[in-house]
Amino acid sequence: MPAAGPSASVPTTAPSAKRRGHWLGRWLWRLFLLVDVPLLLAVAFGLLAAFLHPRWFWWAQLLAILLPYLATVLAVATIGPVFARRWGWLVLHLVLLGSLAWRTFPPERFATGAAPGEDDLVVMSFNVPQSGPSGEALGDSMVALVEATQPHVIGIQEAWVEAPERNRPARRAVHLRAVAEREPYFLAVPSILSSRIAWNRGLTGVPLLVRDDGIELIEQTAVPLGEADDSDVSMAIRTHFRWQGRDAVHYNLHLRSFGERKPWQDSGNILAVRTWIPYLKRYRTVFQDRATEVEELVSRIDAETLPVLITGDFNETANNWTYRQLRGDRTDAFRLAGAGPGNTYRSDKPFVRIDFILVDEAWDVTAAEVPVAFFSDHRPVIAHLRWREDAAGARERSEE
Secondary structure, three states: OOOOOOOOOOOOOHHHHHHHHHHHHHHHHHHHHHHHHHHHHHHHHHHHHHHOOHHHHHHHHHHHHOHHHHHHHHHHHOHHHHHHOOHHHHHHHHHHHHHHHHHHOOHHHHOOOOOOOOOOEEEEEEEOOOOOOOHHHHHHHHHHHHHHHOOOEEEEEOOOEEOHHHOOHHHOOHHHHHHHHHOOEEEEOOOOOOOOHHHOOOEEOOOEEEEOOOEEEEEEEEEOOOOOOOOOOOEEEEEEEEEOOEEEEEEEEEOOOOOOOOHHHOOOOOOOHHHHHHHHHHHHHHHHHHHHHHHHHHHHHHOOOOOEEEEEEOOOOOOOHHHHHHHOOOEEHHHHHOOOOOOOEOOOOOOEOOEEEEEOOOEEEEEEEOOOOOOOOEOOEEEEEEEHHHHHHHHHHHHO
16 A cells, blocks of 8 residues: 655645735725825925915915924824835935924024124014013013013013003003113103004004113104904014114014914814814914915015014914015024024923014124023023124134
């Protein structure tokens, strides 16, 4: 009887297991794309928002503000293409992350310029409303900040001050009054404010605090923006001043906000569509109205024949259309000479920079910083400026 040979066929599960693995991998990748594709589009439109007019692309402006959050999610999502070995998809992630990194830390940040000096013009922009545990505590905090930083001029936002002709010091914000009474500073406000309702019956929320040495104020005017019956209109004050014998123009701005209440503070369900629809409608209106006001403002600024300095709370980031319009050919002081991200809002957990100092090419920025301050919901921005010819001379002397 012939011996039994090896079986002609040996049952195995390897091929079927491999097929199941491929099938599972394809479905996991498809599920990943359901999240990743919208994420990539959101980041891309957020990066493009600076070039897209809010009249039609207001939603892209919202994505631009959310870019810090989107960038974090995108960085985590980059793990997906690595595990799936989808190298083209990985390159797309890296390109967008690189673009975000370049926006946050531009190459000019690492350029070497003139060192700050005692003769520099020190400018601060600070949104600091009258709030806190007490007026005395707020005044003490503001005075301590001014003593530590010694700015020559402070562009204030959201602190209401009455026009000088009414001569009622009690109507001036308590923390600004404390600085003016205890330090060598004075409040600078146009003698006549617009009668528009938007200016809150002769009050302005964008005054200046000016140190009593070096700066000579020539003229101040309130810049009317928006509709006459709009109480949330953007505000601006134009100041013609003289520094070291040369004239320049300073615009201090507070662009219209989205309102104090946020969707997550709503009593309704945060995940419900009905909770978000009213807020999205408001955001659309604010983006579009703000764009119209900024176009008016840019038209006025572009007509200036003197060097221009802009300070203010833009209520938008450097990734937005509004910032790009106002910046134009000017230099963002912190972008050029600051250290770290320099985020200004919110002060306790800052994740975006919406407060800016923009300077004309006539100035060189020798330093910029965002000091820590918790007595406002914003942090201040400070820049040290020098007339460009003076900065060039300082560089030449340091090289000799």
